[in-house]
Amino acid sequence: MTQTRFHFTTGKIEAERIFAALEMAFEEEGLPIAVLEVDEDADIHEVSLYTEDDVDAVETRMKGVLADLSIQKSIEREALPDIDWVARSLDGLKPVRAGRFFVHGAHDRRKRHSGELAIEIEAGLAFGTGHHGTTAGCLEMLDRVVRRERPRNALDLGTGSAVLAIAVAKMAHIPVLATDIDPVAVRVAAANARLNHVKALIETVTAPGFHHPIFGARAPFDLIVANILARPLMRLAPEMARHITLGGSIVLSGILDRQRDAVVAAYVGQNFRHVRTLHREGWVTIYLKR
Incomplete structure (x- = not known):
């Protein structure tokens, strides 16, 4: 419709x-x-x-x-307009491997290797098919963080296609709240969760920033991943601190190399501790702990 x-x-x-x-x-x-x-x-x-x-x-x-x-x-x-974004966006795209994750379209299902966690994404309208350096960097970082931290309640803020929410749900088998400001992205995210058989674990909600009652109902989170942009991530630092558990972890991306220090400073100012920065294709993914 x-x-x-x-x-x-x-x-x-x-x-x-x-x-x-x-x-x-x-x-x-x-x-x-x-x-x-x-x-x-x-x-x-x-x-x-x-x-x-x-x-x-x-x-x-x-x-x-x-x-x-x-x-x-x-x-x-x-x-x-109603557009077949699946056919338009993924036609010819190669699968992506990041950490243990294998992100692919329907045409590449058979290319999965033994031991990989496959994520099938058929959405081009929402940002994040795994082909961008920020998404791939988040997947690689999440592979390390989830194994080490074993979170129990996670948030994917600015979920886009839900590739990161799906990754956490598949790896940790925990509930994940996936939110986005764009209702079209939220519909795509829900469809992708169903496609990857993790719909029971992922709740998708249209919500700008933290201005929605769902955050009060679901917080605190012990893992937050946000692949947005540097400036909004810096503004969100106080809200991130309010919605994360003590000892919780956040994974941030959508940040250019030259913006890395400013983002880290904003979160250190909210009593986060920088753990690791991963560089990929001119972008960085930052892992911090509260």
Whole structure:
């Protein structure tokens, strides 16, 4: 079914007010709502709401919420096309090996080696098929961390295709919360969890940052993996500290080599201890402990 995205831009403070009001207004329907930073220096944030049904009625209700806040905004409407991202994204992609993990498409199932943990990913719309240096670096680091730490409750923040959540679930056989700001990515993540027979272990939720009640219900975590970008990871350091157990581990990526020291400093400032940095294709994956 075609999905419609309503969106507009505003400043951070106003975006947070609108997000809270929309979340309350559409709580019963559970419609995905997101706030995305477009330009930090110019204070431009984009508010989005997604729906598949009653498009005109939803837009009218959104306008009513804004009116109640005495905010005047022109709401733009975007129809998101139904595309076979599987065929488009993985056609011709080679499988990836990182640590004990073997990430592949359906066409490469037979190439799995004995002893490898296979992860089949058929999603191109959501970031993370294992072919990017950050995803492969996270997989390699998780192979070491999960074996050493034996976590019992994990979070994959910014899950994308859920390849990292699937890796943790397959290796540790523990519950994993997989969240993303993008509802399309969350649907893809859930489909990939089913495809890899770990749906019972992985809960997928649309949630920007830590602003969702699911985190209060599921925290504290003793393993958090976040393959996002350096700047948002630095801003999230205090929230990471609040949601991790004492002695818990975090694995961070989406970080360029030159950004590594700044990210480590942000987490050391929250009483994390740097354990290891893995370099791959100009990107780094950082392992820290609380």
